[in-house]
Structures are given as C-alpha cells and as structure tokens.
Amino acid sequence: MKANGMGGVGIALPQDALAAATNPAGMALIGNRVDGGLSLFRPNREAKINGTTYSGNDQQNFIIPEIGANYMINPTMSAGVSLYGNGGMNSGYSNIGGSMTGLANGAGVDLQQMFISPSFAWRVTPTQTIGVAVNLVHQTFRANGLGAFSMASQSPSNLTDNGHDSSNGVGVRIGWIGELAPGFSLGATYQPKTHMSKFSKYSGLFADSGSFDIPANYGIGFAWKTGPLTVAGDVERILYSDVSAIGNTSTTFLQNPLGAPNGPGFGWKNITVVKLGVAYAIDQALTVRAGWNHSDNPVTSQNVFFNTIAPGVIKDHLTLGMTYAVSNTMEVSADYIHAFKSDVTGNLAPPPYGPGGTEDLSMSQNTLGVSVGWKF
Numbered sequence: 001m002k003a004n005g006m007g008g009v010g011i012a013l014p015q016d017a018l019a020a021a022t023n024p025a026g027m028a029l030i031g032n033r034v035d036g037g038l039s040l041f042r043p044n045r046e047a048k049i050n051g052t053t054y055s056g057n058d059q060q061n062f063i064i065p066e067i068g069a070n071y072m073i074n075p076t077m078s079a080g081v082s083l084y085g086n087g088g089m090n091s092g093y094s095n096i097g098g099s100m101t102g103l104a105n106g107a108g109v110d111l112q113q114m115f116i117s118p119s120f121a122w123r124v125t126p127t128q129t130i131g132v133a134v135n136l137v138h139q140t141f142r143a144n145g146l147g148a149f150s151m152a153s154q155s156p157s158n159l160t161d162n163g164h165d166s167s168n169g170v171g172v173r174i175g176w177i178g179e180l181a182p183g184f185s186l187g188a189t190y191q192p193k194t195h196m197s198k199f200s201k202y203s204g205l206f207a208d209s210g211s212f213d214i215p216a217n218y219g220i221g222f223a224w225k226t227g228p229l230t231v232a233g234d235v236e237r238i239l240y241s242d243v244s245a246i247g248n249t250s251t252t253f254l255q256n257p258l259g260a261p262n263g264p265g266f267g268w269k270n271i272t273v274v275k276l277g278v279a280y281a282i283d284q285a286l287t288v289r290a291g292w293n294h295s296d297n298p299v300t301s302q303n304v305f306f307n308t309i310a311p312g313v314i315k316d317h318l319t320l321g322m323t324y325a326v327s328n329t330m331e332v333s334a335d336y337i338h339a340f341k342s343d344v345t346g347n348l349a350p351p352p353y354g355p356g357g358t359e360d361l362s363m364s365q366n367t368l369g370v371s372v373g374w375k376f
C-alpha cells in the first residue's frame with residue numbers, strides 16, 4: 001500500500017513487509033513487522049467494433065489481498081514471507097456475440113497469479129544490503145466464447161469453455177540496496193523468467209501446448225530522504241516477448257495453429273515502466289504520499305483483436321496515499337490509484353474468424369486499498 005501511494009516505487013525504498021515483492025534486500029531494513037491489506041480493484045474494459053461499443057465488465061469489482069511478515073534474526077539479517085497478487089486479467093463481454101464480432105456472448109478470460117515469497121536479506125555492511133526471495137507461484141486461468149477459432153487451433157477441445165485450470169511454478173528474485181550518501185540510496189533487482197506448469201485445459205489456445213510462464217523483469221531505483229521529505233523513483237523493464245503465449249504475434253494464426261510449438265500469442269511487446277513518488281511526514285503520526293507511474297503500451301495495433309479479451313493497454317497512473325500511526329506499534333495505510341483511459345486501434349480478424357474492419361480497444365482503472373501494519 002505504501003509503495004502504491006508513491007506510484008509503485010520500492011526498489012530502493014522498502015517500507016513494509018511486502019518489500020520482497022519489489023526488492024528482497026529491503027526486508028533487512030524494515031525491522032520486525034507484519035502487514036496485511038485489501039484492495040478494491042475496478043477496471044473498465046471496452047471494445048468498439050466497427051462503430052459499436054461493447055462492455056467487457058461482466059465482473060466489475062475485484063478484491064486483492066496482501067500480507068507479509070518479517071523477523072530480524074539478528075541486527076543485520078532477516079527472514080520473511082510476502083504473499084501478494086502479482087497480476088492478472090479479467091474480461092467478460094455478455095453481449096458481444098454474433099457475426100459482427102467473431103466472438104460469442106460471454107467471451108472473456110480470467111487470469112489470476114498469486115506469489116508466496118519467502119525471503120532472506122543480509123546487511124553485509126552498514127551501507128550495503130543484499131537479498132533473495134524464492135517465489136512459489138500459483139496461477140489459474142479460464143477462457144470463454146472463443147469457439148469461432150476452433151478451426152485455427154491444434155486442439156479445438158482445449159481451446160475454450162473448459163472452466164478454470166491451474167498452473168504452478170517456482171522462481172526467484174534477487175536484489176541489492178546501497179546507501180551511497182547519508183539519506184541517498186540506490187537499488188537494483190532482477191527476477192528471471194519463472195517456468196510454470198502448463199494449462200492442459202487450454203493447450204489449444206496458448207503456444208507450446210498451454211505454456212504460460214511469468215516474464216522476466218529487472219529494474220533500478222533511487223530514494224532520497226531529507227527531513228520530512230522523501231523522493232523516490234524506479235525504472236523497470238518487463239520482458240513479455242520472451243514468453244511465447246504473451247509475446248508471439250497473433251497475426252500468424254492463419255498459418256500456425258493456436259497451441260502449436262512457438263504458436264500465436266497476444267503480441268505483447270517488452271515495456272519500460274517509469275515510477276516517481278514523493279512522501280511527506282506532516283508530523284510523527286501522519287505521512288502523505290503521491291506518485292506517477294508511466295509505462296509503454298504492450299498491445300500493438302496489429303494485435304488488437306486477440307487482445308479484446310486481454311485489454312492491457314493502460315499507460316499512466318496517478319496515485320495518492322497516507323499512513324497514520326495509531327500507536328508506537330500500529331499504523332493504518334491507504335492508497336488510491338487512478339489509471340487513465342488509454343486505447344489502441346487496429347484491424348479485426350478476417351472471415352471466417354471475424355467480420356473484418358476496425359476495432360478500438362480501451363481500458364481505465366480505479367483502485368482503493370487499506371492496510372494495517374504492526375511493529376514488534
């Protein structure tokens with residue numbers, strides 16, 4: 001919640017027991033504490049197909065939990081665990097069916113990813129800290145309403161409308177934080193691609209017979225504290241193109257079947273995310289925060305139609321946050337995130353899979369979160 005209130009920054013600025021989600025080195029710098037919170041996430045998804053607008057909001061509200069705990073083994077070493085939602089995607093178009101769209105009523109997906117991340121961090125010197133987190137990942141997926149593409153699938157019975165399937169994997173994140181001058185720190189973190197078991201129920205949709213790995217990401221960040229003011233920023237790179245199901249272009253489905261080795265994907269390109277945040281301690285009890293988060297749009301115009309069910313086109317977020325210390329050991333934090341509406345225009349699939357023509361895909365989001373932290 002604290003990082004969210006500052007645009008998501010956290011590589012060089014650990015603030016709670018969820019720090020391992022961004023940089024596990026930070027866990028050695030936060031002391032003994034437990035944090036838990038809930039966020040209400042409300043996205044607005046729309047597809048404008050040949051002039052007609054369809055809502056993808058069959059489900060509008062989502063509750064996202066997070067919880068973390070950290071224990072200082074000694075003054076320089078910590079052991080912790082962080083549980084959080086890493087990401088996901090949901091869409092549902094109850095009234096999109098027909099020859100005008102190439103999709104069936106109820107078309108959409110539901111992807112959820114949960115990370116459980118035990119971590120160890122070591123303050124090697126008074127100014128240099130390193131850390132590692134083992135990521136135990138569980139994800140679920142469901143797709144509906146894609147039957148029109150059965151002819152383009154290597155396994156039509158494993159393409160759509162098979163309910164939820166699950167996938168598991170183990171990965172790692174490493175990190176470093178160094179205080180280069182009093183009040184000024186740099187940080188770096190890297191998470192290689194996490195290999196996941198396959199979605200067997202959707203081996204006719206995702207490339208490589210249902211493979212859906214978690215893409216690699218890396219980043220650097222800074223934090224500068226002077227008096228009551230803190231300024232921090234991160235730059236992160238996410239390598240979507242290294243995961244076939246996400247990064248492969250969708251435009252080859254007429255030649256290379258869905259689900260085939262190195263088959264079509266959603267065509268997401270690699271993106272760079274820039275985060276900037278400020279925090280100001282008004283007094284010993286109250287701290288307020290604000291931030292900005294900007295990323296490239298991973299969805300290209302050539303891949304708009306396939307991304308009707310996965311409209312990840314957001315580019316800019318404005319965030320606000322606060323923490324109030326109820327006592328010396330308990331604090332309450334809140335954050336609000338507004339993702340500004342963004343859109344991409346491209347071509348629809350040609351007959352017999354779609355009607356041809358053009359589509360404008362758009363999304364905006366609002367998130368409100370509250371968490372409680374205990375120091376011990």
